[in-house]
Amino acid sequence: MTSTASPHRAGPAAPAPARPPAARKQARPRNRSLRGTGEGRMAALLLSPTLLVLALVIVYPLISAVHQSLYRTESGLDANGFVAEGESFVGLANYVDLFVGDSGERFLNAFSNTTFFTVTTVLLETVLGLALALAMNRAFRGRAFLRASILVPWAVPTAVSGLLWRWIFQSDGIANTLIGSEILWTAEGVASKVAVIVAEVWKTAPFIGLLVLAGMQVIPEEVYEAARIDGAGWWRQLAYITLPLVKPTLLVAVLFRxxxxxxxxxxxxxxxxxxxxxxxTLSMLAWDESNQLRYGSASAFAVVLFLYVAAVAIVFVKVLGADVTGAKHLRLARKANRIQKAEATR
Known part of the structure; x- marks a missing residue:
């Protein structure tokens, strides 16, 4: 006798159709793209006030300076015989005048002074700042007082620092008293260059020292312990551990300086x-031209100085590899993260 199954009795549930792998692979990139778009919009919204301020204080003055450098203030007689002044478009004439005549000689002198002061002061500041960082990084009694005292020259305003050193470099000042001579430090000549270099290095060497010290604080102590176990002395540790590891920080500090x-x-x-x-210097020359109401040539000096500064920044970033924005470090971190995820999925 055969029995028939009740129509109300439920059989085993049929399994849900499996989602094809291709669909799963397509859904993930879409979610990621939507999330990336939302994060990009949020980042743009948060950065918009900063970009607006930068456009007002940097982009607009730069465009205005380029526009002003194409004009020149001229005076003459109008149709009624009265003296009339106005601006006339001269194109690149203000830039051509930078290299010819008396204006050209003054520009080349200011350009050479600017380059000389930059190379000399930054070189001395780098050496002295590295020495200060090495001294502050060592553990000894009174290290906190040393760090605080090194900050003092950098914290002094530049105008106050200039007045201080002007008093030191007077004809009857401390400098001449110490060397037992009567040198006119604040007059024309090589002595005035030396005075500017000394004052500049004294004020800004702590800046490089503090940045390099911050880079040294990140180096693990285990690296030095391993080097000492291998028989490396202080000089070898400096050459093969400290300097290579603080190179990114040092390059950024030198670039800023x-x-x-x-x-x-x-x-x-x-x-x-x-x-x-x-x-x-070029900045002083531009100020003097604007003070004489020659705004066209002053703007030309300012534009040339801007291009000079931009060229130096590009060389440091592209050639020497100064990671100013941290993009290189971010790329390395992302690459390491991808490698870790790939190893975890194996």
Missing amino acids: MLDALRMFDLPFVLIGPGKESVE
Whole structure:
């Protein structure tokens, strides 16, 4: 006798159709793209106030300076015989005048002074700043006092620092008293260059020292312990551990200092004074031209200085590999993260 199954009795549930692998692979990139788009919009929204401020204080003055450099203020007689002044379009004439005549000689002198001060001061500051960082990185009694005292020159305003060193470099000042001579430090000549270099190095060497010290603090102590076990002395540790590991920080510090030194104005202006040929820089020259109401040539000087600073920054970033924005470090971190995920899925 055969029995029939009740129609109300439920049989085993049929398995849900499996989602094809291709569909799963397509869904993930779409979710990632949507998430990336949302994060990009949020980042743009958060950065918009900063970009607006930068456009107002950097982009607009730069465009205005380029526009002003194409004009020149000229005076003459109008149709009624009265003196009339106005601006006329001269194209690149203001830039051509930078290399010819008396204006050309003054520009080349200011350009050479700017380059000389930049190379000399940054080189001395790098050596002295590295020495200060090595001294502050060692463990000894009174290290906190040393670090605080090194900050003092950098914290002093540049104008105050210029007045301080002007008092030191007077004819009857401390400098001449110590060396037992009567040198006119604040007059024309090589002595004025030396005075500017000494004052600049004293003020800004702590900046490089503090940045390099921050880079040294990140180096693990285990690296030095392993080097000491292998018989490496202090010089070998400095050459093969400290300097290579603080190189990114040191390059960024040197780049910032070079960009600041190329725009040097206030220290030689206060210490030596305006109109001194031996210490006149491009910034001082642009200020003098604008003070004489020659805004076209002053804007041309400013544009050339901007291009000079931009060229130095590009060389440091592209050739020497100064990671200013941290993009290189971010790429390395992402690459390491991808490698870890790939190893975890094996």
